Amino acid sequence: MRAPPTAAGTTQLANVRPGASRPAASAADQMSASALDAGVGTPAPRAHRAASTTTGSVPGADCAREVISVACREKRAAECYPHDRGMDIDIGIPIGKARRPILTYGTYPFLLVATIAVLVGTVHNGWDPDKVMGLLALGTIIVTFVVERLNPLRTEWQMTKDRLIHRDLPFIGLAVIVEQLLQVAAQYVAIHLVPPGGFGLLAKLPLIGQIIFALIATDLLWYAYHRTAHTWGSLWRFHSVHHSPSQVYVFVHQVFHPMDLFFSRFVVTLLAMSFTGISPMAAFCAIVIINLQQTVSHMNSDQRVGWLNYILIGTETHRYHHSALHRGNYSSAIPLWDQVFGTFVYRPREIPGRLGLDDPSQYPDPRKFHRTLAWPFSPSLVGTGGDEAA
Ligand SMILES: [Zn+2]
């Protein structure tokens, strides 16, 4: 399901996944003190960027301005987590010491080094890119899944049998099929329009230069699409599917509406990987790196990588994109464009208080698969707004 270059030298479409998010669970669900795992400490409210603009009439504003009490957390949680649309307060939860430091600090670097080592081996030994991409994808999912179980961040955000089977699995299954079809379509277009070795000046750059360019170009296109998908109602209704789970765990990286996949994995990838003139090997390497980021970034695990967050999107930054009361971190693999356009969010000492949609009641129940798929096409929705928190 990932798209490596073909023997003919053309670029296939890959599992380029966008960021996404905005779920909404009940306040009590999100604030249950017993649910704090993996070094997550006592919830403390914070009034973020628009704190000064809130008024005394805003529910929960008092809670947000001072250290929250146990009573406020456990008995008045609803007041502390107002669901008002447009409410610009996020009550972050501070995190303490890592309980399993090796898994917390070592998982992402290990996967990154292992992936780069395999890419170097593929370039120098001529390994089959299709097989390498498939095996790397499988290996990454296995490692992240195991680490997620061994070192979870919050129990409330864990994958459960019920959530996977009755809510997310239909979307995941459909995404796998749609990706395969889009890969074939992208390959067909590339075969007819792109020379086997790439074209233009970019194809003459060293491989590492082409890979870096591919990552920057892909993320610029993705950033533009993704941010638009959060602000333009017609696209947001498709993209909101990715934000509908109130929990973010590894397999959520495949929860998408097929139309969202079409824009993100066909249009963006085809433009960035095929029409820029980079070589198929450069496109393959860039796609593998993007796939790694996309999988790691959805882990419900206590992952901390410090300065690496400023170079690569990961668990800590993409989790904030899935915050119910925040928006930011629209990038897919590298946070460059978020930093350029002022939407980069990195808070090393806390995690979002709530994940998912800001107001789930405004959206179809994601457990109703067919209704969720059809909802964005409803004529009654034409002209309605997008993701207000964006
Ligand atoms: Zn998004």
Ligand SMILES: [Zn+2]
């Ligand atoms: Zn996401």
